[in-house]
Amino acid sequence: MNIDGINNGIVLDHISAGKGMRIYELMKLDRLDCMVAIIQNASSTKFGKKDIIKVDGTGFKLDLDMLGYIDQHITVDTIENGRLVKKQHVDLPEELTNVIRCHNPRCITSVEQGIDQKFRLSNRQKKTYRCVYCDTEYREKED
Amino acid sequence: MNEIRNLINITDLSTEEIEHLVTVADDIMAHPEAYQDMCAHKKLATLFFEPSTRTRLSFTAAMMDLGGNVLGFADANSSSATKGESVADTVTMAGCYADIIAMRHPKEGAPVVAARRTTVPIINAGDGGHFHPTQTLTDLLTIHRKKSRFSHLTIGLCGDLMFGRTVHSLIEAMSRYEDVHFILISPPELRLPDYMKEMMDQKGVLWEECEKLEDAIPKLDILYMTRVQKERFFNEADYIRLKDSYILTRKKLGPAKADMIIMHPLPRVNEIQVEVDDDPRACYFYQALCGKYIRMALILYLLGLK
Structure with a gap:
């Protein structure tokens, strides 16, 4: 299968296989007018399989914190005029805003309108985050 | 303008500040008359979205013994929370009338929301099963x-x-x-x-x-x-x-x-x-x-x- 290179936009490479659609949804890429390609289960020398997202255009929010939270393997390639101008690696962010939701029914975020869902990193090794409002732990399940 | 100090969690106060508060409390116990007018013309709003006897009465007694006044509500049913008003809005409104707010709320983290909007100091008087500083x-x-x-x-x-x-x-x-x-x-x-x-x-x-x-x-x-x-x-x-x-x-x-x-x-x-x-x-x-x-x-x- 061939997917063309892009002129102006980004390539999210080395996404762990199976996480591409979640990133597509969180970045709201379905709302863009430009060409977007999701490649699932591409072969990878490093990981065996990987997902790739190519966006040929601008106008989207590139949230490196969100990407780092979903998958620390991702590399973000910025393409301008068909050339790679920047390569970024992502890491677990110290804070997360509106990526995950607090599941504590006693948390104020369950009733208060118009407030962000905010979490802070509580344990880097365990990849655990706690709600900044109620301290309830949210643990991302490993695939 | 000085930064507003709130008390949401006990760790908002340093150990030095806690020692200061304890020392002042000791002094109040020894010389209550020296403090009886210190909050004259100041108002404390007690916003209790959840019933409480002890905490609310002790805040009220504390402010009265300092010569100040107290206003507020004792449960959510007597506030606009029953009409769907947000915590942030209730606190913003209360800040227009009072110099300091003590709030209790059944939802955990409610005082964090309040502190982000407030124009007067917020004291967390208990938020669900979370903190009670x-x-x-x-x-x-x-x-x-x-x-x-x-x-x-x-x-x-x-x-x-x-x-x-x-x-x-x-x-x-x-x-x-x-x-x-x-x-x-x-x-x-x-x-x-x-x-x-x-x-x-x-x-x-x-x-x-x-x-x-x-x-x-x-x-x-x-x-x-x-x-x-x-x-x-x-x-x-x-x-x-x-x-x-x-x-x-x-x-x-x-x-x-x-x-x-x-x-x-x-x-x-x-x-x-x-x-x-x-x-x-x-x-x-x-x-x-x-x-x-x-x-x-x-x-x-x-x-x-x-």
Whole structure:
């Protein structure tokens, strides 16, 4: 299968296989007018399989914190005029805003309108985050 | 303009600030007349979205003894919360009328939301099962007056350690002092949440879990009893099964140290038998008295008056 290179936009490479659609949804890429390609289960020398997202255009929010939270393997390639101008690696962010939701029914975020869902990193090794409002732990399940 | 100081969690206050508050509270207890007009023309709003007797009365008494005035509501049904008003809006509105706000809310983290919008100092008077920092200040003043130190203490915390917010705040506060050892006495269903244990581990605080009150009592300098709170349970059957698990009687106090103190945030149900009240080690009603004085010191501090 061939997917063309892009002129102006980004390539999210080395996404762990199976996480591409979640990133597509969180970045709201379905709302863009430009060409977007999701490649699932591409072969990878490093990981065996990987997902790739190519966006040929601008106008989207590139949230490196969100990407780092979903998958620390991702590399973000910025393409301008068909050339790679920047390569970024992502890491677990110290804070997360509106990526995950607090599941504590006693948390104020369950009733208060118009407030962000905010979490802070509580344990880097365990990849655990706690709600900044109620301290309830949210643990991302490993695939 | 000075930055607004709030009290959401006990750790918002440094140990130096806590010592300052305790010193001021001591002074108020010794010379109440010197403080009787310090908050003249100031107003405290008590926004209690959840009923409370002790905390609300002690805030009211504290502000009145400082010569100030109090306005507010005693439960959510008498506020615009029933009309769907947000916490942020209620607090913003209250800030137009008062100089300082004490709020209690059943939802955890509500004071964090309030603090982001407020134009006046916010005091968290309890948010669900989360934090209750003014109770902790009360506890600290009691410990200071009865034990004359915050370090080198073995503290037994007994009862509902999962939902007991007073316990969580007290652990946070006491974990900052040297050689404090916690013995966590609870049924498995009501054990201290993991995040509190992680916090103690990170600070190198010594703690152990124990299921029998009798096993822990001889080691303790302080026994902190808590009520098994019905409103924190999702179902009645769990509440009935666990509520009588840990009851302090005169007999159980037999092997306790002569200078151990018994504390309780009150109200109690039956977890401390009335026969214990006459024991010189019982100081839970003294604790309630301390609550007014430390809140007076806190109000003065957050208003920048002392």
